[in-house]
Amino acid sequence: xxxxxxxxxxxxxxxxxxxxxxxxxxxxxxxxxxxxxxxxxxxxxxxxxxxxxxxxxxxxxxxxxxxxxxxxxxxxxxxxxxxxxxxxxxxxxxxxxxxxxxxxxxxxxxxxxxxxxxxxxxxxxxxxxxxxxxxxxxxxxxxxxxxxxxxxxxxxxxxxxxxxxxxxxxxxxxxxxxxxxxxxxxxxxxxxxxxxxxxxxxxxxxxxxxxxxxxxxxxxxxxxxxxxxxxxxxxxxxxxxxxxxxxxxxxxxxxxxxxxxxxxxxxxxxxxxxxxxxxxxxxxxxxxxxxxxxxxxxxxxxxxxxxxxxxxxxxxxxxxxxxxxxxxxxxxxxxxxxxxxxxxxxxxxxxxxxxxxxxxxxxxxx
Amino acid sequence: xxxxxxxxxxxxxxxxxxxxxxxxxxxxxxxxxxxxxxxxxxxxxxxxxxxxxxxxxxxxxxxxxxxxxxxxxxxxxxxxxxxxxxxxxxxxxxxxxxxxxxxxxxxxxxxxxxxxxxxxxxxxxxxxxxxxxxxxxxxxxxxxxxxxxxxxxxxxxxxxxxxxxxxxxxxxxxxxxxxxxxxxxxxxxxxxxxxxxxxxxxxxxxxxxxxxxxxxxxxxxxxxxxxxxxxxxxxxxxxxxxxxxxxxxxxxxxxxxxxxxxxxxxxxxxxxxxxxxxxxxxxxxxxxxxxxxxxxxxxxxxxxxxxxxxxxxxxxxxxxxxxxxxxxxxxxxxxxxxxxxxxxxxxxxxxxxxxxxxxxxxxxxx
Numbered sequence: 111x112x113x114x115x116x117x118x119x120x121x122x123x124x125x126x127x128x129x130x131x132x133x134x135x136x137x138x139x140x141x142x143x144x145x146x147x148x149x150x151x152x153x154x155x156x157x158x159x160x161x162x163x164x165x166x167x168x169x170x171x172x173x174x175x176x177x178x179x180x181x182x183x184x185x186x187x188x189x190x191x192x193x194x195x196x197x198x199x200x201x202x203x204x205x206x207x208x209x210x211x212x213x214x215x216x217x218x219x220x221x222x223x224x225x226x227x228x229x230x231x232x233x234x235x236x237x238x239x240x241x242x243x244x245x246x247x248x249x250x251x252x253x254x255x256x257x258x259x260x261x262x263x264x265x266x267x268x269x270x271x272x273x274x275x276x277x278x279x280x281x282x283x284x285x286x287x288x289x290x291x292x293x294x295x296x297x298x299x300x301x302x303x304x305x306x307x308x309x310x311x312x313x314x315x316x317x318x319x320x321x322x323x324x325x326x327x328x329x330x331x332x333x334x335x336x337x338x339x340x341x342x343x344x345x346x347x348x349x350x351x352x353x354x355x356x357x358x359x360x361x362x363x364x365x366x367x368x369x370x371x372x373x374x375x376x377x378x379x380x381x382x383x384x385x386x387x388x389x390x391x392x393x394x395x396x397x398x399x400x401x402x403x404x405x406x407x408x409x410x411x412x413x414x415x416x417x418x419x420x421x422x423x424x425x426x427x428x429x430x431x432x433x434x435x436x437x438x439x440x441x442x443x444x445x446x447x448x449x450x451x452x453x454x455x456x457x458x459x460x461x462x463x464x465x466x467x468x469x470x471x472x473x474x475x476x
Numbered sequence: 477x478x479x480x481x482x483x484x485x486x487x488x489x490x491x492x493x494x495x496x497x498x499x500x501x502x503x504x505x506x507x508x509x510x511x512x513x514x515x516x517x518x519x520x521x522x523x524x525x526x527x528x529x530x531x532x533x534x535x536x537x538x539x540x541x542x543x544x545x546x547x548x549x550x551x552x553x554x555x556x557x558x559x560x561x562x563x564x565x566x567x568x569x570x571x572x573x574x575x576x577x578x579x580x581x582x583x584x585x586x587x588x589x590x591x592x593x594x595x596x597x598x599x600x601x602x603x604x605x606x607x608x609x610x611x612x613x614x615x616x617x618x619x620x621x622x623x624x625x626x627x628x629x630x631x632x633x634x635x636x637x638x639x640x641x642x643x644x645x646x647x648x649x650x651x652x653x654x655x656x657x658x659x660x661x662x663x664x665x666x667x668x669x670x671x672x673x674x675x676x677x678x679x680x681x682x683x684x685x686x687x688x689x690x691x692x693x694x695x696x697x698x699x700x701x702x703x704x705x706x707x708x709x710x711x712x713x714x715x716x717x718x719x720x721x722x723x724x725x726x727x728x729x730x731x732x733x734x735x736x737x738x739x740x741x742x743x744x745x746x747x748x749x750x751x752x753x754x755x756x757x758x759x760x761x762x763x764x765x766x767x768x769x770x771x772x773x774x775x776x777x778x779x780x781x782x783x784x785x786x787x788x789x790x791x792x793x794x795x796x797x798x799x800x801x802x803x804x805x806x807x808x809x810x811x812x813x814x815x816x817x818x819x820x821x822x823x824x825x826x827x828x829x830x831x832x833x834x835x836x837x838x839x840x841x842x
Contacts, residue, residue: 130579130580131578131580132578132580132581132842133578133580133842134841134842135842166784166785188784188785189785208741208752208785209741209742209750209752211739211741211752211800211801212497212498212499212739212801212803213496214496214497214498214499215498233742233744234742234743234744234800236799236800236801237741237742237800240801259744263744263745263748263788264744264750264783264786264788265741265742265744265750265786266744267744268744268745373577373578375574375575375577375603375631376575376599376600376603376631377600378599378600378625378629378630378631378632378633378634379629379634382629384575384630384631386574386575386577386841386842387841389759389761389813390813390816390839390841391841393755393759393760394759394760394761394762394813395755395760396760417630418532418554418812418813418816419532419554419555419574419841420630420631422629422630433602434577434600434602434603435577435578435602435606437578446784447755447756447760447784450756450784450817451816451817451839451841452839453839473756473817473818473819475500475752475753475756475757475785475817476498476499476500476501476752
């Protein structure tokens with residue numbers, strides 16, 4: 111009885127948000143997003159670790175402010191352009207978790223460093239020398255973290271000795287302050303990461319190199335916050351979650367705040383429908399899955415192919431087939447590049463549209 | 477001797493465009509793009525077929541105007557939002573090659589139809605009824621093409637009889653004018669398409685249904701323009717070309733006008749470098765390839781993985797390895813979703829930067 115009532119409430123709610131909706135468009139359930147923000151903050155608080163959410167997922171000033179309102183100590187950006195947008199909005203404690211390099215970025219970096227409390231990551235001496243070059247004539251030193259690779263094989267020095275050596279290099283460069291370490295552990299147990307961090311910390315201490323920050327991150331490792339000896343945590347995807355995070359066990363379907371709403375445009379032949387969302391809406395990001403997203407109300411349907419503005423959906427195994435004109439909900443495989451495709455996104459509360467979220471740092475890749 | 481001179485000229489040229497470039501960013505060689513525009517126009521002229529380029533690739537008013545200046549009779553848009561942007565810029569002959577459906581779009585459609593010479597495609601009765609509903613109270617009929625599937629299995633009626641039946645339906649609906657057919661033949665010989673079109677034409681003629689337009693498209697079939705009995709051709713990708721078009725034999729490397737310029741940010745271990753272009757720059761579109769683009773100056777390197785802002789490049793087989801800080805050129809697998817990620821793109825002429833191209837219709841997916 112309760113289940114039945116809940117089901118019919120959900121349907122009524124859905125009818126409201128879809129009414130007159132211009133598709134394809136992402137829709138964020140703001141209650142779910144806010145619950146996610148609070149949940150991650152509580153996890154950080156419980157672990158005694160500062161929360162510095164990564165804004166790459168939402169790229170929105172409003173969402174960054176909401177994260178700070180709920181207790182975040184600052185934010186993380188991946189690119190300088192994102193950080194500039196956030197600084198312009200008055201957010202004044204930012205980590206750029208990225209090797210910043212190149213003449214075009216150095217003047218921007220120096221300017222940003224004068225304006226806010228800025229920290230950047232670095233994993234090699236060429237980048238470090240450039241950072242020094244960028245800021246050495248300014249009055250304010252730039253805080254730099256040594257990025258360490260503890261198994262993800264992306265950026266980062268790969269040995270504890272090279273981490274210590276780079277820390278020494280940074281200390282010796284004019285205009286730079288060595289501030290600590292940045293890690294991005296692979297999904298799963300963090301024992302190897304913890305050992306790496308402990309070793310570097312010991313070696314640094316013996317050289318008088320003070321590690322005041324150890325920044326860790328990643329929504330999939332949210333149950334292990336604090337376990338690698340970090341002082342702060344940068345998670346991004348947790349604010350919306352996606353099919354990937356559900357697959358990792360880092361979220362349930364009910365924790366997914368963003369869905370793409372699309373319209374069925376055609377039913378050209380038996381077993382196949384077409385929707386108005388393609389790779390320019392949902393991206394071609396498979397994230398290890400075999401299809402391009404989940405039709406949450408039609409779990410037996412499969413988005414097996416994309417053109418730029420067409421989604422090809424196999425409905426062979428569906429008992430009920432979505433009708434032409436029907437608006438369907440899709441859970442993206444990977445939500446972060448999806449919000450990056452839109453200038454603004456529909457906000458929903460209690461199943462009703464309640465405004466739009468501007469994606470202020472959309473497209474700021476440089 | 478001549479080869480040597482050419483090589484050193486090219487290198488000087490490259491040094492210029494890269495000097496102080498803020499990466500990652502697409503760079504368009506405007507001479508190559510203009511040559512591509514002229515070439516496709518000549519192919520259409522030679523076939524006696526009108527040229528109606530698809531703007532989905534460039535999404536730029538300036539490029540659309542250049543196509544029209546060189547002889548295009550009008551343009552093609554995939555989405556209503558793109559067409560609105562182009563109409564606002566004074567382009568007044570537009571085909572929207574897409575099923576337009578839903579209350580939110582109907583008012584916009586009626587408004588656009590009043591302002592310009594508009595044609596839309598349609599492959600089913602539900603969409604047709606909606607189009608009629610949208611415009612029937614207005615003073616101007618809407619021209620509608622029946623979209624036919626001749627083997628690509630995207631949208632389109634799949635049989636000649638259903639094409640004729642839909643043409644009849646459109647004729648019978650208030651506010652609509654049946655104007656002809658739209659086809660998008662699969663890559664390769666178009667014999668089946670030609671037969672399909674001939675049959676529908678015959679059947680329509682016998683019913684007094686006038687086919688004044690047959691619109692075909694696709695850059696890969698550019699050598700077969702006119703062969704399916706079309707009156708106009710809508711190619712999109714040809715303006716820039718990409719790795720995919722080179723693979724199809726529809727272009728050579730020298731015909732590729734757009735490259736993404738990225739910077740090497742790290743060389744974390746033997747055999748691997750990292751670049752500042754990831755899936756938010758080049759997209760995850762594999763287009764059938766095994767890696768995410770071609771490093772044209774380092775053809776033995778492979779972009780084997782993407783994070784959102786990181787490209788993972790295997791340089792194991794490279795004799796020379798790009799240095800940290802070096803700006804490298806990447807030919808995208810599929811160029812169309814790449815330009816859709818940027819507000820503006822760098823223009824280059826004679827190897828020197830000469831301005832920026834605004835991507836006016838970027839993100840206009842609805």
